Amino acid sequence: MSDREALIEANQAFYHAFESLDLEKMEPIWLRDPKIVCIHPGWRKLTGWGPIMESWERIFDGVFEMKFELRDLHLLISGDMGVVVTEENLTQRGYDGTMRTQVLATNIYERVGNRWMMVLHHGSPVMQPADNEPPLQ
Amino acid sequence: MSDREALIEANQAFYHAFESLDLEKMEPIWLRDPKIVCIHPGWRKLTGWGPIMESWERIFDGVFEMKFELRDLHLLISGDMGVVVTEENLTQRGYDGTMRTQVLATNIYERVGNRWMMVLHHGSPVMQPADNEPPLQ
Numbered sequence: 001m002s003d004r005e006a007l008i009e010a011n012q013a014f015y016h017a018f019e020s021l022d023l024e025k026m027e028p029i030w031l032r033d034p035k036i037v038c039i040h041p042g043w044r045k046l047t048g049w050g051p052i053m054e055s056w057e058r059i060f061d062g063v064f065e066m067k068f069e070l071r072d073l074h075l076l077i078s079g080d081m082g083v084v085v086t087e088e089n090l091t092q093r094g095y096d097g098t099m100r101t102q103v104l105a106t107n108i109y110e111r112v113g114n115r116w117m118m119v120l121h122h123g124s125p126v127m128q129p130a131d132n133e134p135p136l137q
Numbered sequence: 138m139s140d141r142e143a144l145i146e147a148n149q150a151f152y153h154a155f156e157s158l159d160l161e162k163m164e165p166i167w168l169r170d171p172k173i174v175c176i177h178p179g180w181r182k183l184t185g186w187g188p189i190m191e192s193w194e195r196i197f198d199g200v201f202e203m204k205f206e207l208r209d210l211h212l213l214i215s216g217d218m219g220v221v222v223t224e225e226n227l228t229q230r231g232y233d234g235t236m237r238t239q240v241l242a243t244n245i246y247e248r249v250g251n252r253w254m255m256v257l258h259h260g261s262p263v264m265q266p267a268d269n270e271p272p273l274q
Contacts, residue, residue: 035211035213037211037213037222039222039241039243039261041261042261042262042263042264043263044241044263045209045211045222045224045241047211072182074172074174074182074184076172076174076218076245076247076256076257078215078216078217078218078247079215079216079217079218080215080216081213081215081216081218081220083218083245083257085174085176085182085257085259087182104176104181104182104259104261106176106243106245106257106259108213108220108243108245110213110215119213120213120220120222120243122222122241122243122259122261123261124176124178124179124241124259124260124261124262125179125261125262126179126180126181127179
């Protein structure tokens with residue numbers, strides 16, 4: 001399997017864990033290291049194992065179902081660091097009903113042995129309509 | 138100079154170029170490569186030299202002044218790839234007056250020779266109040 005294929009597979013495993021809403025499936029995705037970083041859309045930055053795993057638990061507790069349709073994968077690989085930028089088209093069912101949102105995510109993985117382990121997840125909302133006319137900052 | 142110091146310096150150079158509102162200062166920050174990625178807060182993803190430089194031109198044209206106060210730098214380095222996650226406390230003066238915003242940025246650099254060149258900038262708005270209570274996604 002090529003580096004790119006292995007990285008895409010690791011990224012798919014992350015979203016499967018996300019959809020599973022099961023912390024036990026999310027834990028093995030991440031490198032157990034104080035340096036790991038997670039930014040959920042609109043949240044503050046979280047660092048380290050405890051705060052990040054707690055955030056997943058809260059997200060998983062707050063929804064009944066999450067389905068991701070990934071589009072437009074973009075990969076950057078250099079040595080033992082791999083980056084996947086992707087558009088997450090997310091449908092979630094929660095206490096307030098069903099919601100569809102679009103999120104842009106930068107996911108960074110570090111190769112440990114022959115596994116790509118997540119070290120950073122940065123998700124952010126897309127607020128711009130699909131007319132390709134970016135708003136000014 | 139250590140890897141970390143050089144990476145912090147490259148990141149400072151990016152924000153100096155940003156504050157200069159001068160495309161000619163922003164251009165040498167980035168790796169001139171089709172793989173480069175830029176996500177401005179709320180915008181869609183831009184890839185490649187042309188679209189990314191055009192976006193900087195539009196941002197620079199739309200404001201009179203931008204000042205960044207960076208807080209809480211977090212670094213990840215592996216081989217020739219370096220990541221800086223930072224909180225941007227931004228004051229901008231534009232046609233609509235002065236605005237203060239908080240942005241979380243993931244900046245990825247690739248080492249080319251002895252220079253760290255930007256390959257990804259992902260900025261996203263912080264919507265959460267400063268009470269450390271993250272909203273559910």
